[in-house]
Structures are given as C-alpha cells and as structure tokens.
Amino acid sequence: MNKLVFATNNQHKLSEVQAMVGKLFTISSLADMDIIEDIPETADTFEGNASQKSAYILHHYQLDCFADDSGLEVEALQNEPGVFSARYSGTRNMEANIDLLLSRLGNNMNRNARFRTVISLRIDGEHHLFEGTINGIITDERIGIEGFGYDPIFIPNGYDKTFAEMAPEEKNSISHRAIATAKLVSFLKDRNNI
Numbered sequence: 001m002n003k004l005v006f007a008t009n010n011q012h013k014l015s016e017v018q019a020m021v022g023k024l025f026t027i028s029s030l031a032d033m034d035i036i037e038d039i040p041e042t043a044d045t046f047e048g049n050a051s052q053k054s055a056y057i058l059h060h061y062q063l064d065c066f067a068d069d070s071g072l073e074v075e076a077l078q079n080e081p082g083v084f085s086a087r088y089s090g091t092r093n094m095e096a097n098i099d100l101l102l103s104r105l106g107n108n109m110n111r112n113a114r115f116r117t118v119i120s121l122r123i124d125g126e127h128h129l130f131e132g133t134i135n136g137i138i139t140d141e142r143i144g145i146e147g148f149g150y151d152p153i154f155i156p157n158g159y160d161k162t163f164a165e166m167a168p169e170e171k172n173s174i175s176h177r178a179i180a181t182a183k184l185v186s187f188l189k190d191r192n193n194i
C-alpha cells in the first residue's frame with residue numbers, strides 16, 4: 001500500500017483528501033506520525049509555505065508527503081491578506097480579520113477577490129505543485145453562517161450567495177481546495193495507472 005503524510009493537523013482536510021484518493025494511498029496526518037512540533041511556515045507566498053512544510057517533513061523524517069497553504073487575495077488591497085489570511089488583524093480572531101478587511105476595502109468599487117490553495121507534493125525524490133483558484137467578489141457585509149474564515153464575505157463568480165450560505169457539500173465541490181486536491185489526486189492516479 002502506498003503511504004503519504006499530509007502535513008496537517010486538520011482532521012477535516014485529511015478525511016476529505018482520503019475520501020478522494022480512495023484505496024490508492026493511505027494518508028496520515030502529522031499526529032498519526034507522532035510529529036508534534038510546529039512546522040515553520042515563514043515564506044511570503046502560498047507556494048513557498050506549502051513547499052517549506054513538505055520539505056521539512058521530507059528532510060526531518062524521510063517521508064513522502066504533501067502540504068497545503070491557502071488564503072484570500074483581494075485585488076484592491078494588492079492581494080492582501082494572502083499568506084496573512086489566518087492572522088490579518090494580528091490575531092486569529094476571524095471577526096477582527098473580517099472587520100479589518102471590510103474597513104480597508106471601504107467603499108472601493110473593485111470588490112474582486114480570489115481564494116487560492118497550493119499543494120506541494122514530495123514523492124520519490126520529485127517535487128510537484130498543484131494549484132486551485134476560485135474567483136469572486138467581496139460583499140459589503142457578512143451574509144450566511146456556514147463554513148469558516150472569510151466565507152461570509154465571499155461570493156464566487158456565477159453564484160448569488162456567499163460561501164457561508166452554501167451547504168458544505170456545495171462549497172466543497174467548487175472550492176479552491178477541492179480544485180487543488182482534485183489535481184493532486186488525478187496526478188497520483190495517473191502515476192499508478194489507475
């Protein structure tokens with residue numbers, strides 16, 4: 001059986017990827033491998049952070065693995081919050097992070113934004129990157145109670161509701177994370193002639 005470590009402690013992300021990969025690979029989390037230290041994430045791009053995390057696991061534990069990094073980029077804010085999405089306001093408090101974003105955007109007519117995920121895979125000495133992007137607009141105020149993070153203020157293009165108004169299955173079928181994960185899974189399947 002092929003094994004891959006997913007450099008995450010987010011059980012939800014782990015189950016989602018495992019479901020998509022099926023029986024082809026067994027995916028373990030950091031906790032499953034008893035890796036408990038904080039993995040450095042100090043780059044200034046999603047690619048940099050995802051690659052830094054996967055390189056850390058490979059070099060310290062010699063394990064084939066993948067890592068992801070995601071965030072929201074707002075065009076009128078020069079792609080902020082970007083890699084600072086989780087702590088834009090200096091705290092992990094999402095109410096404060098959303099308040100800061102909405103106040104910085106103010107009445108700006110350019111509400112264009114996108115969520116991006118980059119996955120870095122290290123397998124058999126090779127390095128591969130997979131990206132998922134979903135474009136949309138930032139609302140003037142929060143709408144909806146589902147999801148997490150910036151979901152209440154993001155309407156994907158082609159929809160008339162925010163991510164936070166969607167059932168989880170609907171969001172998870174179109175999200176940046178789903179797109180990047182599908183690319184990873186299709187790569188792994190092709191590689192194994194599945």
Ligand code: IMP
Pocket residue numbers: 068069070071072085086115147148149150151163175
């Ligand atoms: P992570 O790299 O997937 O942990 O994402 C970093 C941060 O980006 C999260 O803490 C959220 O603030 C934001 N983010 C990433 N993906 C989403 C999403 O699907 N909805 C809302 N916010 C997200």
